[in-house]
Amino acid sequence: MKIENNDKLFQQWLNPSVQFRGKPFWSWNGKLEKEELLYQIDVMKEMGMGGFFMHSRTGLETEYLGEEWFELINACADYADEIGLEAWIYDEDRWPSGLAGGIVSKHPEYRQKAILLEIDPEGEGSNVIAEYQCDLDGAVCTNLGSGKQKIRFSVIEQGKCGFYNGYTYIDTMNRGATEAFLQCTHEKYAQKCGDRLGKSIKGIFTDEPHRGALLDGFSMYMENGEMTAPYTQKLFEEFEARFGYDLKPKLPELFLQVDGKRISPVKWHFVELLQQLFLENYAMPCQKWCEAHNLVLTGHVLHEDNLTVQTAMSGSVMRYYEHMTAPGIDILGEENLCYWVVKQLSSATRQTGQTQLLSELYGCTGWQMPFAGHKAVGDWQTLLGINFRCQHLSWYTMRGEAKRDYPASILHQSPWYKDYGHVEDYFARFGLIMTQGEPVCDLLVINPVESLWAQVHLGWSKALNLQDEHLKTLEVNYQTLFTWLLESQVDFDYGDEAMLAQMGKVDEGRLQVGCAKYKTVLISGVETIRSSTLELLDQFVAAGGHVVIAGSAPTHVDALESSRFNPESSKFQTVPFTKPSVLAAVPTALATVDAPDVFGQLRKVNGGLVFAALNVDRSERRKSVTVRIQTELPIVEWDCVSGEVLSVITKREGDWQVFETDFPVGGQKLWVANAESQQVDRPALGLLEDEKFTISLNHSFDYMLSEPNVCVLDFAAYQMDGGEWQNEAEVLKVDQQIRDAHGIMRRGGQMLQPWFVAQNPVKELCDLALRYTFEVETLPEWIDLVIEEPENFTVELNGKPIGLSDSKRWIDIAFHRIRIPEGRLQLGSNEIILKTRYTENSNVEAVYLLGEFGVKLNGIQRTIVPIATKLEVGDLCEQGFPFYSGAVTYQLPLPKAANRIRLPEVSGACVKVNGQVIGWDPFEADVSGTSVDVEVILTRRNTFGPLHDAVEKRPRNWPQNWITEGEEFEENPVLHPSGLLAAPMIQCI
Structure with a gap:
């Protein structure tokens, strides 16, 4: 792999496709307009x-699947x-896929059903x-058959x-429902889009x-869901045909758990x-x-985060991936570290x-997530193989409820959008390199998901939260094993047992599963194993392969008790x-990092090596x-931020090259070892010490x-049909x-779609007046x-239209900015009245309200005050800018001989130092001269909220967090600190 400037890969690296x-x-x-769409x-x-x-989302007014x-x-x-x-289509109005916005599930025979206990x-x-x-x-x-309690099963x-536009989700195990979905959606695209497909x-x-x-209660709108199991019309017929006995x-x-038995072949x-x-019918x-x-088929199935949620909603997600061109996953939130x-x-x-491996990521993270969050969420996924990032979400409009659909909007509504190329260039380079060559991966770990399948029971899981203490140990050990291997830079693949039965064979002493081959198989946390898996592993061991059982051996084969795993024999x-x-029993890592919380991936590329490592802390x-890499080839570092190639000074220890490096907070490093690696003068720099x-x-x-x-004026009194004025309340609660x-x-997120409502005459409800109030301490020049x-x-200010x-x-097509005529504003109390049908x-x-003013808060009261003449180090919210969400440039004087800041x-999305974007740690840059401009680009969190959610540090932001009640509601604005919160530090020559 050459990296000279005329090399194809290096040119791709500099400007990835x-x-x-x-x-x-x-x-x-919203109401879609062609000109606005093309602009976006x-x-x-x-x-x-x-x-x-x-992608059709909540708030769509243009008719879904209509001519327009x-x-x-x-x-x-x-x-x-x-x-x-690249333009891609999405196959549903909102989600989950299959009902064509309710068109399919209008028909009762296609609706999702369940067996109720x-x-x-x-x-x-x-x-x-x-x-x-x-009993x-x-x-x-x-005492089944003779006890004192009666149990009944019904459909x-x-x-x-x-959310399903007045209907239900579909029965995805019913081929007729799927065919109806394809006719209503896919065939329309084929007809209307023609050879574009x-x-x-x-x-x-x-x-x-x-x-x-499955006995979980998560299934949306299924009454007594924790007492139900999925049902389809041919369920009992198919069960007997495939397993040879009657399920009823x-x-x-x-x-x-009949007679207390945990593992059951019926389950x-x-x-x-x-x-x-x-799989067969959807x-x-x-x-x-x-x-x-x-067409490339991409996307993901519902819930993948752990073995429990997979069992509850789909079984084994690994088996679904075979039936997609570019299969994917969904990672919600910023702190969701389900690496496995x-x-x-x-x-x-x-x-x-x-x-091609897709991830739908950044959903539910909120307006406040900085570039460092974008990097952190995407980093470990890219390291482990994701090369197709689908950001959730970029809004066409912020009109009405649409603005609470899992922000932030990763589009022009965010003040940092012009600098987002910093993030995209980084991930495009990282993703490009991680697709080169083949991983150094000789270990297969048997995926123990079927051991959960065989142990489901009433109360085992509740709303996707595992309740069974025995199964909790299996989940914890599953995740622990992953961490042991990855933080030791030992790469591995999981093996699904059905896929092993379908694609597994022994070839020249290795276990081959489809396109991949392995030297060692590891079994851990598997309580029941398939007989087909055992037969394959026996063949593997007979051919010289290595099988390791870590911890307890399986006690069941095909969910039946078995003594097959006798340690002595x-x-x-x-x-x-x-x-x-x-670690002593599995293949040795050929590249290591001696630090905690550092994951690594090694790839063989054109006779050389690529080693990527990430500080996940x-x-x-x-x-x-x-860092130790087993190679005699020269090593350089490729910087995914700048695109530069940096020299690395190593020392040899036998077959290994060894060198020292630093990892910033959440830092990523990428080293290339190749006979033709270009030697460069600029060294890879370590972190500067605080002193x-x-x-x-x-x-x-x-x-x-x-x-x-x-x-922001987000409290209002209201009046319906000229009646009594009702007390001020948060406007969403007024609605x-x-x-x-x-x-x-x-x-809310579950509302009927406007396009669907508009198919019938829209109901007029009342004449409504809204009254917003604020105080003015000093009249600004304009507002x-x-x-x-x-x-x-219609709008009145202080009684005048x-x-x-x-x-x-302003910010989005939904927001209309109107200059208030001179003289309409007054010192003291002011009121704005909006009237509508x-x-x-x-x-x-x-x-x-917009203008060159400051804002003072006193409970729900907002007061316009003079704007600050200078800024201090500290929270901008305390300096007259509680709701400000643009960018602020601090003009900092520099001492003589200053060379780094x-x-x-x-606190913001990112910063610029004299125009240089710095998206994440270390927030350092070279400086010179007598001054430096430090621009902190904020987020829209303090403008668009949620401004009254009293729960600190919610792991995820849902639409309902904008309308909280009781102890979760705070009348005073709940703001995030913003700006330079600590004094900049200067290093001098």
Whole structure:
């Protein structure tokens, strides 16, 4: 692998193609206009993106799958192709995929159903399958057939809801439902988009299909869901055909622990049947249709984070990946460190030969997430194989409820969008390199998910939270083993037992699974193992292969008790479940880092090596770390941020090269060893010690703002039909009160889609007046009012009307900025009154004031005060900018001989030092001269909230967090600190 400037790979590295650049979910969530859509495509290109998924979301007003919808799909695909981006479609109105916005589940035979267990039921019931007498103690069932308690099994249908546009989710195990879905959605795209499919329309995203929750209660709108198991019309017929016995008499054994027995073949067979029916009747037809139309099929199934949620919702996600062109996962939140999910995906795709691995990431992270968060969430996924990032979410508009659909919006609404290329260049380079060559991976770990299958029972899991203490140990050990291996830089793949049966064979002393081969197999946490797996492993050991059991051996084969794993007679090596014992038994890592919380991946590339390492700890730096790579080839470091190649000074220890390096907080390093590696003069620099920075800049600074300051008015009194004024309340709760008073569904993530509501005459509910108040201490030179939907409102300020026809855009097409006429504002109290004819599609939202002023807070009262003349080190919220969310440039004087600056604590998305973007630690840059401009680019968190959520550090931001109650509600604005929170430090020559 040459890296001279004329080398093809190096040129790709300097400017990676769209293939390795992010393709966000582009949320089509309002009244779509072609001109605005094309403008936003240009913005995505400016941000360094590689394309987009056109995705219907909450708030869509343009009719889904209507004529205008397809005209806009085609226009966007054509324009993307013209400017070199990839256009992708999405196969559903919102999610999960399969119901075509409710069109399919209008038909009762296609709706999702379940088997319900009732204990001591009353009445005769309906759709009854069977009834039994027994004695129950929790989930333990004794005296079956003769006990004192009655249990009944019957079939029920999922409840209808607004999220499914008034219907239900579909039965994905019913081939007829899937065919109806393909006819309603995919065939329409084929008809309306023509030869664009497979060309300017690259592929299609299928999102979160599932077969229903298993004794968990998560399944949306399934009454008594924790007492249900998935059902389809041919369930009992297929069960008997595939497993040779009737399931109906065994239903107590499926739902309960008969005579206290934990592991049951009935449970194991049932989950296996659900898996097969899901794949055969949903996954495979979708795959076949996309292949026939030259479309890349990507997306992910519902819930992958651990073995529990997979068992609850789909079985084994690894088996679904085979039926997608570019299979993917979904990682929600910023702190969701379920590393093994990516490893399951990369394992399955390496075995099946797929090369594009997608992750839908950044969802639920909130406006406040900085570039460092974007890097941290994406880093470990890219390290483990993700090379297709789908950012969640980029909004078409922020109108109404759309603005609470899992922000931040990764588009022009965020103040940092023009600098996002810093993030995209980094990941495009990292992803490019991690697709080169082959991983050094000789270890296969048997995935123990089927051991959970065989132990499900009433109460085993609740809303995807595991309750069974025995199974908790299995989950913990599963995750512990992953960590032991990866932090020791021992790469491995997971092996799904059904895939082993389908693709496994022994070849020249190695275990081959599809396209991958392994020298060692590790069994750990497996309590029941397939007989087909044992037969394959016996062949492997007979051919000289190595099988290791870490901890307890399986006690069951095919979910039946077995003494097959007798330590005295077994040819498999047995070791304790301890880190040293496991590492001594598995293949030795050929590249290591002697530091905690550092994961590594080694790849063979054209006779050389690529070693990537990542400090997954976002709180600690790793200094003076020793790196060892078994190679005699020269080593250089490739910097994914700058694109530079840096020299590395090593020393030889036998076959190894050894060198020291530093890892910043969350730091990533990439080393290339190749005979033709270019030697460069600039060395890879370590982190500067704190004592090198001797001067603290802790005083007042001149500053500049990139946008006017903002005052959020989000409390209002209201009046319906000229009646009494109701007391001030948070405006979203005002909206709820109006809807409740008229018996109309509340807005929120589960609301009916506006396009669906508009298919019938929209109900008019009342004449509504809203009164927003604020104080003015000093009159600013000018002030603007920002509102949504000016076409639907009249506005008065202090009793006088304000014209709304002359407005400018602010942040988003939803926000209309109107200059308040001179003389309308007054010292002391001011009130804004908005009036409208309120309908079931109306929105009650906050309004905003813009101008060159400061803002003082006193509870819900907002006061306009003089703007600060200088800024101090510390929170901008305390200096008159509580709601400000643009960028602020601090003009810092420099002492003589200053040559480097460190910013110890910054709160914002990123910073620029004299125009140089610094997205993450270390926040350091070279400086010179008598001054330096430090620009802190903030986030929209303190403008758009949630501003009244009293729960500190929520791990994820859901739409409902914007409307909290009780102890979770805080009347005073809940703000995030912003700006330079600690004094900049200067190093001098």
